[in-house]
Structures are given as C-alpha cells and as structure tokens.
Amino acid sequence: MKLLLFTLFLLSPNLYAVTLNELLDKVDKLYRSDKSYSDVQMEITTPNWKRTLSMDIWTKGLDYTFVVIKKPRKDKGISTLKRKSEMWNFFPKINKIMKIPPSMMMSSWMGSDFTNDDLVKENTLRDDYNGVLTPVKKGDTLYHAILTPKKNAISVWGRIELEINKKDLYPVRQIFYDEKGIMIRTISFTDIKKSGNRLIPMTMILTPHTKEKDGHKTIIRYIKLDFNAKISDSLFTRRNLQKRR
Numbered sequence: 001m002k003l004l005l006f007t008l009f010l011l012s013p014n015l016y017a018v019t020l021n022e023l024l025d026k027v028d029k030l031y032r033s034d035k036s037y038s039d040v041q042m043e044i045t046t047p048n049w050k051r052t053l054s055m056d057i058w059t060k061g062l063d064y065t066f067v068v069i070k071k072p073r074k075d076k077g078i079s080t081l082k083r084k085s086e087m088w089n090f091f092p093k094i095n096k097i098m099k100i101p102p103s104m105m106m107s108s109w110m111g112s113d114f115t116n117d118d119l120v121k122e123n124t125l126r127d128d129y130n131g132v133l134t135p136v137k138k139g140d141t142l143y144h145a146i147l148t149p150k151k152n153a154i155s156v157w158g159r160i161e162l163e164i165n166k167k168d169l170y171p172v173r174q175i176f177y178d179e180k181g182i183m184i185r186t187i188s189f190t191d192i193k194k195s196g197n198r199l200i201p202m203t204m205i206l207t208p209h210t211k212e213k214d215g216h217k218t219i220i221r222y223i224k225l226d227f228n229a230k231i232s233d234s235l236f237t238r239r240n241l242q243k244r245r
Contacts, residue, residue, distance in 0.1 A: 020133055023143060023164055024126040027171050030200065031222070032059045032121075037229035038222055044112045047215035053110060058229070064236040065120040075110070079241050082120035090241040097241055106156050113185065113206045113218040128153035129160065141166055157184075168192075168199045183209050195225045 031038065035058075042053040054071040065082040069075045077092035087100040105117040117123055125131075129147040136143065145162040149155040158179035163172040174187045185208045189201030204220040234240060 018169070020131050020145060021126060023145065023169065024124075024129070024131065024147075024162075026169050027162065027164065028062065028121065028124045028126055030171065031225070032062060033227040035060050035229050035231045037224075037226045037231065039224040041221045041223060042110075042112060042114075043219040043221070044110075045215075045217045045219075053112075058231055058235055060231065060233070060236060062121055062124060066235055066240070067119065069110075078110070080109075080116075080119065081236065081238065081241050083236060087116060087120055088238060088241060092242075095242070097238065102154065105154075113208050113213065113216055114220070123153065123155060125160070125162070128155060131162075136166070142172060170199055170201055185209055185213075191221075196227050198227070200225060 038057045040055050040057055042055065044051055044053070051072065053069055053075065055067055055069045058066045063082075063084045065080070067080040069078045077090075079090045081088045081090075085102075087105070088097050089100060090097050100116055106115045108114070109116050109119050125147060129149055131145050131147040134144040134146070143162075143164040143166055145164070147160040147162060149157060156178070157176050158181060159177040161173075161175040161177075163174075164170065165172055170192065171189050173189065175183060176185045176187075178184050185206060188205045188207070189203070190205065191201060191203040192199055193202050194200070200222070202222045202225075206218045206220075208216050
C-alpha cells in the first residue's frame with residue numbers, strides 16, 4: 001500500500017487538515033529537535049530482578065544520538081553513539097569501543113526490552129513504513145494508523161498499529177506485530193506535560209507479550225527535556241565516547 005497522501009479533516013469546531021506523513025513525522029521527532037538534551041531514567045523489571053539506569057541523552061536531528069549512563073555506579077560511563085547509519089558502544093571497564101552491526105540493531109539495549117534501534121531511531125516511521133488511516137468518526141479522540149514496512153526497509157515488524165491523540169498530536173500507544181501477525185509488544189505513552197511549546201509524554205512503558213518475556217517491563221521516564229540545547233558537534237564523535245566524565 002502506498003503511503004496515504006490525501007488530507008484527513010478533523011471533525012471539530014475549528015477544522016484544519018493533517019496528513020499521515022505529518023503524523024508520522026511528529027512521532028519520529030517527538031523527543032528530538034535540531035539539538036536536544038534529556039535526563040532520563042530507565043526502569044527494567046523482570047521476574048527475577050529489577051534495576052534502574054540514569055542517563056544523559058543528546059540528539060541532533062534524527063541522524064545523531066549520544067547516550068551516557070550515569071548510574072548505577074557499575075555501569076557509569078558506558079556510552080552509545082549513533083552517527084547516521086553507524087552505531088558504537090563504549091565500555092570504560094575494558095576501555096573498548098564496539099561497533100554495532102546492522103544485524104544487531106534489534107538486539108536488547110543494556111538488558112532492557114528496548115532495542116538499539118528504539119534508542120537511536122535507526123528506522124523512522126515516515127521513511128520506512130507505508131500506512132493507512134482508519135476512517136475518523138465524529139467524537140473520536142484518536143487517529144488510528146496501520147503501518148507496514150516498505151519493500152526495501154530493514155524491519156522485523158510485520159505491522160505496527162499507532163494511536164495518536166487527535167487534538168494535540170502526541171502518540172498514545174504503539175502495538176508491534178511480527179510477520180505472522182502475532183502481537184509482540186506494546187509501548188504506551190503517559191504523563192503528558194508541556195515542554196517548551198510541545199505537549200510531551202514524559203513516560204514510555206514497554207510491555208512485551210511473548211511467552212519468554214512474561215513478567216518483563218521497561219519504563220522510560222524523562223526527568224528533564226531541553227529542545228533548545230546548545231550542543232557542540234564534537235559531542236557526536238567517536239573520540240568523545242572515551243572522554244572521562
């Protein structure tokens with residue numbers, strides 16, 4: 001299915017138009033800007049253990065991401081760099097940089113239920129997926145989109161269902177299915193707050209649905225967000241990965 005380009009009109013007293021492309025672009029750039037900084041906590045829960053990571057994340061558009069873990073102490077200094085299509089991890093205890101191959105982009109990041117791709121946004125909804133919007137009825141509060149990967153896109157997902165708040169255009173839920181149509185995981189977006197001129201879900205909850213992940217859950221909480229951060233381009237370099245902090 002080709003990406004829907006027709007205009008969908010909102011059924012509200014003040015009519016305005018929005019395309020599916022615009023909706024997907026807003027989701028892709030939800031926590032990003034020309035340059036942004038965020039203070040983030042990641043809480044990982046399994047049936048056998050639970051731990052919380054504290055980290056700083058800097059971004060430049062969709063192509064550059066730099067992540068540094070601050071806590072716990074045993075993980076302090078572990079960092080991740082994404083530059084366009086390339087990604088590296090640095091482990092200070094062994095003083096080694098490891099490049100992440102494309103085949104591992106869907107692997108777990110730091111033992112969480114989020115993948116390397118989730119963290120650094122190697123794939124974007126707008127560029128890598130075709131989609132359709134279900135008809136909007138009067139009184140609906142959400143847009144519903146069904147997305148399927150484009151022919152040449154690298155994706156393990158057979159389908160993604162996306163729900164977006166119709167009034168303020170922030171995501172409410174994403175449901176991920178494999179190629180057989182089996183639901184694999186759900187990401188819910190909650191705790192909506194204003195950051196600058198944006199309404200942002202400050203909490204993301206990822207719940208896996210596979211048998212081997214029963215009882216697992218990962219929560220990301222944004223403690224601070226700055227969409228006008230002053231960041232040097234030298235931050236997004238391999239040399240900066242090994243900088244002592």
